[in-house]
Amino acid sequence: MDRRDFLKTAGIGGAALFGAGKISVAQEEKKPVEGGIQKYNTLGRTGWRVGDVSMGGGGRLQNPSIVQRAVDLGINYFDTAPDYFPASEETLGKALPKVRDKVFIATKMCKFGKYPQHLALHTPASKYIQCVEDSLKRLQTDHVDVLFIHAIGERPTNDAGEKDVERLRDPEMLKATDQLKKQGKARFLATSSHGPYMMAEALDFAVECGHIDLIMPSWNFMFEMRRPPKDEKKAALKQKPEELRKVLDKAKEKNVAVVVMKSIPPIRQRAVPEKLEGLAAKDPEEKRRARLAAVKWALLSHPAVCTLVKTMKTVEDVDFYVSASGQKLTRRDQERLREYASAISRSYCLTGCGECADACPKGVRIPEIMRFNMYYEDYGHERMAMEHYDGLPKSCTAAACANCDAPCQAACPYRLPMKTMLAQAHSHLHYA
Ligand code: SF4
Ligand code: SF4
Known part of the structure; x- marks a missing residue:
């Protein structure tokens, strides 16, 4: 089942470059590597032909040889951040000198340190610039391809009551990124959100505003396949994936790239394996196949999705996730996902849901x-x-x-x- 068939079956509707200075966007068309990335998509208005499976650096990327293996297999988009602390950018930087022209690098405009180190609204432009300069040093490169305004919506407002989404149009941030682009130190602007507040609202603004080229939402099959609760909240809940899907529709229309994260909901490895009767209990390999089905679902679920970022801690992880590249979602995969959804339905907190964000009278987050x-x-x-x-x-x-x-x-x-x-x-x- 390819993307068109998938959309039909599921009943689902449906560069202008900045002043990139000295940077050329010319890129040789990739040929599939044996056992490697099989499919490349255009990353929105950036024009980059991105492998459908990409590497995320959130889980303590610590070994440059893993980056090298990923590049050898055709992965060409790497996502990192200064507050993927302490070594994600440095590790990527150790591998970059040999491969820089083959890869797209995305990092976040954050201070270096333990997460979260996002720059607050009204941070002076000079501090944004300093953070990016520090990232360039750690990454051992003279430019990054994508700069993220990171994790919009972790809090609804700042202490002054200004909505977090305001970070996306902060004049100081825009002044800094404009300067960095003119200097050839950065090329494109992006934002990410995993909620719990205003995920769809923030990403909708990002798609509409014209100065953001790429969005990164949490997105996985549980947004649509989770068994709905049989109560009065059902209608409201059904809106959540619909809201996000509308943002993706608009992103496609406006040629804003979509990179998804959190695409594999946890099949708990250690905590509750006994609950996975339909999967691991019958056949341990089924759990792996279900994870690959989740990757395929995320890639085929909407035509705006260009790639997904996945943390890869070992060379085996790289080989495993890359094996989903360009693959069709089979009918058996769909059954697997239904079993998967059923197995985790009562234990998985859907990243981005946020229905309970203000439910604790004591302020527990x-x-x-x-x-x-x-x-x-x-x-x-x-x-x-x-x-x-x-x-x-x-x-x-x-x-x-x-x-x-x-x-x-x-x-x-x-x-x-x-x-x-x-x-x-x-x-x-x-x-x-
Ligand atoms: S605990 Fe429930 S309401 Fe709260 S974010 Fe998770 S799934 Fe949503
Ligand atoms: S203190 Fe904990 S258990 Fe009690 S309402 Fe708050 S989050 Fe829930």
């Missing part, structure tokens, strides 16, 4: 904690997850959940056992 625990428990990025959690104000951690009768649970339309999940998250994530 529920969706963020759930996301950090996903990094810990499902992605195996323990240290990074603990550092993220440590970055929350103490009053917003799940320490407050111990003696609580959990009024928050009423806010979750999927009836997740939130108190238990939050307690487990706290036991994993807090420094003893």
Whole structure:
């Protein structure tokens, strides 16, 4: 089943370059590498022919040989950040001198340090520029291809009550990026969001505004295949994927590139394997096939999707994810995804959902904690997850959940056992 068939079956509708200075966008057309990337898509108005599977550097990229393996297999888009701390940019930088002209590099305009180090609204242009200059040094390159305004919507507003989405049109940010583009140190502007606030709103603004060339949402089959709750919230919930799908429609229309993240919802490796009756319990290989089906779904689910970023910690990971490149979604894959959705439906907190974001009277940041625990428990990025959690104000951690009768649970339309999940998250994530 190719993308057209997939869309039909699922019932789914449906460069202008900046002053790039000395940088040429000429790129040789790729031929598929044996066992490597089989499909290249045009990355919106950037014009770059990007492999459909790309590498994310969020999970402590620490070995340059993994980057080299990825390049050998035809991966040509790498996503990193200064606050993928401490070594993601440095590791990529060690591999870059040999391969720089073959790859597109995306980094974030953040300070170096433990996540999150996003630059706040009204940060002076000079600080934006300094952060990018520091990234260039760590990356050992004279330019980056994409600069991200990172993770819009982790908080609804700043302390002055200004909406987080304002970061996308901050005059200081625009002044800085304009200067960096004129100097040939950066080429394109992008933004990412995994909610929990205003994901669709922020990305819609990004697509409309004209100065943002690429968006990166959380997007996976659970947005559409999760069993809907049988209650009055069903209608409201159905709107969420529809809102995001409308943003993707508009991105396609306006030639804004879409790179997706969080494309594989966790099949918990350690925590609840007994729940995966339809998958791992029958055949361990099924779990791997289901993960590949999730990758294929993300790539075929909407024509605006150019590529997805996946953290790859080992050479085996690179080979594994690349094996999904250019592949069709089979009927068996669709069955796998239905089983997958059913298996995790009562344990998976959908990144970007955010329905419970304001449900705790004590101010516990529920969706963020759930996301950090996903990094810990499902992605195996323990240290990074603990550092993220440590970055929350103490009053917003799940320490407050111990003696609580959990009024928050009423806010979750999927009836997740939130108190238990939050307690487990706290036991994993807090420094003893
Ligand atoms: S269990 Fe209580 S303290 Fe914890 S998030 Fe829910 S309402 Fe807040
Ligand atoms: S706990 Fe429930 S309501 Fe809250 S973000 Fe997760 S899925 Fe949504």
